Amino acid sequence: MNDEPLVLLNPGPACTTERVRAALGRGDMCHRESEFTALLADLREGLVRCLNVAETHETVLVTGSGTSAMEMAVISSVREGRSLLVVNNGVYGDRLAKIARANGIPVTEVSGDWTTPIDPELVREALAADPSIDAVAMVFHETTTGLINPVRAVGAVVRDSEACFVVDAISATANEDEDLADIDADFICGTANKGLHALPGMSFILVSQKAVRRLYEVPTRSLYLNAATYLDGQRKGDVPFTPAVQVCFALDEAIKEFEERGGFAARTAEYRARADLVRKAVNDLGLKILVEPPHRSNAVTMIRLPEGVTYPTLHDELKAAGYVIYAGQGTLSKEFFRIATMGEIPWPKLERFVDVLGSTVHQLRSQG
Numbered sequence: 369m370n371d372e373p374l375v376l377l378n379p380g381p382a383c384t385t386e387r388v389r390a391a392l393g394r395g396d397m398c399h400r401e402s403e404f405t406a407l408l409a410d411l412r413e414g415l416v417r418c419l420n421v422a423e424t425h426e427t428v429l430v431t432g433s434g435t436s437a438m439e440m441a442v443i444s445s446v447r448e449g450r451s452l453l454v455v456n457n458g459v460y461g462d463r464l465a466k467i468a469r470a471n472g473i474p475v476t477e478v479s480g481d482w483t484t485p486i487d488p489e490l491v492r493e494a495l496a497a498d499p500s501i502d503a504v505a506m507v508f509h510e511t512t513t514g515l516i517n518p519v520r521a522v523g524a525v526v527r528d529s530e531a532c533f534v535v536d537a538i539s540a541t542a543n544e545d546e547d548l549a550d551i552d553a554d555f556i557c558g559t560a561n562k563g564l565h566a567l568p569g570m571s572f573i574l575v576s577q578k579a580v581r582r583l584y585e586v587p588t589r590s591l592y593l594n595a596a597t598y599l600d601g602q603r604k605g606d607v608p609f610t611p612a613v614q615v616c617f618a619l620d621e622a623i624k625e626f627e628e629r630g631g632f633a634a635r636t637a638e639y640r641a642r643a644d645l646v647r648k649a650v651n652d653l654g655l656k657i658l659v660e661p662p663h664r665s666n667a668v669t670m671i672r673l674p675e676g677v678t679y680p681t682l683h684d685e686l687k688a689a690g691y692v693i694y695a696g697q698g699t700l701s702k703e704f705f706r707i708a709t710m711g712e713i714p715w716p717k718l719e720r721f722v723d724v725l726g727s728t729v730h731q732l733r734s735q736g
């Protein structure tokens with residue numbers, strides 16, 4: 369093993385820059401003081417600005433992992449006696465449904481296989497068939513497989529109804545081709561530590577005006593994750609509970625870095641170029657990519673393991689060379705592995721990775 373830090377090719381926590389990590393050392397700060405109020409305002413404005421939804425959405429920040437943002441959005445979107453329609457074609461779609469059930473919210477599902485985007489017409493039919501549906505929830509980028517779902521088309525279907533549209537954009541916040549501004553979502557869930565290259569610990573929901581009206585109409589289902597409490601407080605520069613202050617510093621720095629480097633368009637192009645490099649190498653090795661080209665994300669590639677090679681062997685060889693790859697989830701874990709090209713990955717390190725992947729696969733094949 370060399371002394372270089374490991375390059376993380378897992379879908380978050382992603383590698384960060386020295387500048388972002390150094391922000392953790394800005395020092396101690398009381399969250400009830402004016403300095404934190406100013407930081408909170410910068411973060412709330414910065415997030416909607418850098419994600420191109422400043423005209424339509426407002427930020428609600430929460431200390432927690434991405435799942436806390438999902439849970440906050442789900443429980444804030446469905447009124448008493450109404451139900452949630454979940455588009456489920458992967459682990460995170462399934463988690464949206466589980467969150468609703470755990471909170472006593474009735475759920476119906478439009479399910480599909482894990483490699484095919486859901487047909488938006490199925491959502492239209494489900495909405496027409498069940499007037500109790502108050503919100504539709506779906507995952508933008510199913511990190512399970514690297515599949516992009518048709519969020520824009522489903523957004524257009526939901527817009528024709530009274531329902532709110534909840535989108536888990538946790539692995540798609542700053543790095544996929546569809547601009548959040550174009551998808552007409554009411555609740556957008558995001559996290560600091562994937563495409564935004566900040567640190568784990570802070571998450572957020574971005575809420576439209578329709579979502580703001582809705583979150584005041586739902587019953588209080590959670591003390592910690594009650595969006596109305598957060599929104600009331602944050603509009604006044606206050607937070608209800610102790611935030612991860614130093615992780616907020618890092619997020620602040622990451623937003624600055626993101627914008628200085630050209631924002632959404634530049635990052636998306638960078639992620640697309642990385643995916644192209646990895647996928648070309650994988651094709652040259654004759655390995656199958658699970659998802660068909662038009663539906664692939666820019667950030668995650670799910671690949672069939674070479675014949676006769678197990679995931680732990682491949683993982684350990686690549687880790688010894690400085691790269692952390694990621695296992696498949698659920699039923700796909702025996703046959704497939706994932707390469708996530710998220711976070712701070714200098715281009716030469718990625719070029720070296722594809723060389724190392726090639727030589728490792730050749731070596732393991734020759735041993736098998």
Ligand SMILES: Cc1ncc(COP(=O)(O)O)c(C=O)c1O
Nearest residue numbers: 433434435460509511536538539
């Ligand atoms: C699409 C998606 N949603 C939700 C989550 C959950 O985020 P966390 O593990 O930060 O709670 C993830 C994590 O990878 C994800 O990829």
